[in-house]
Amino acid sequence: MLTFEDKKALAVKGEDCFILAECFFDRAFSRPTYFFNQRGRSAGSAHLQKNLIKFNPILYLQNKAIFIEHVVAHEIAHLITYQLYGKVKPHGKEWQQIMTQVFHLPANTTHQLDITDVQGKLFTYRCSCSQHQLTIRRHNNIKKGTRYLCRKCKSTLVFSEQEN
Ligand SMILES: [Zn+2]
Ligand SMILES: [Zn+2]
Numbered sequence: 001m002l003t004f005e006d007k008k009a010l011a012v013k014g015e016d017c018f019i020l021a022e023c024f025f026d027r028a029f030s031r032p033t034y035f036f037n038q039r040g041r042s043a044g045s046a047h048l049q050k051n052l053i054k055f056n057p058i059l060y061l062q063n064k065a066i067f068i069e070h071v072v073a074h075e076i077a078h079l080i081t082y083q084l085y086g087k088v089k090p091h092g093k094e095w096q097q098i099m100t101q102v103f104h105l106p107a108n109t110t111h112q113l114d115i116t117d118v119q120g121k122l123f124t125y126r127c128s129c130s131q132h133q134l135t136i137r138r139h140n141n142i143k144k145g146t147r148y149l150c151r152k153c154k155s156t157l158v159f160s161e162q163e164n
Pocket of ligand 2 (some may be wrong): 127128129130150151152153154155
């Protein structure tokens with residue numbers, strides 16, 4: 001859903017954050033893998049042990065400036081906190097220090113994103129070739145016996161997980 005330019009903008013911003021942190025703490029940090037498949041109402045999420053960050057493509061497209069200014073740094077601050085201190089409170093004083101002193105950003109945890117397009121719950125289904133996000137309406141139809149087929153591989157969609 002995101003163009004190469006969009007993904008690059010997020011990754012470049014991420015690299016800026018890491019360089020700031022490396023200067024501040026005078027040590028190296030391992031870089032995460034970026035994914036662009038965050039679903040639901042979250043702008044993004046940091047997966048500490050796997051060292052990866054997921055960004056929400058729908059919210060990014062509607063809130064590019066906020067992502068570049070704030071969301072990227074917010075998620076990277078989680079990874080840096082983990083690499084420095086291990087498991088501590090997600091938005092505790094360690095994370096707050098990185099946000100304010102390293103990134104010079106407010107350490108707020110709520111975002112002012114336009115979430116109108118992601119308010120409906122989506123349900124993840126799988127076919128033989130990929131994943132599909134279905135609306136609650138289709139999900140309920142399936143529960144009542146409707147079958148949906150993947151247009152590409154023609155296999156039946158099977159329920160995988162619910163996203164909040
Ligand atoms: Zn957070
Ligand atoms: Zn398929």
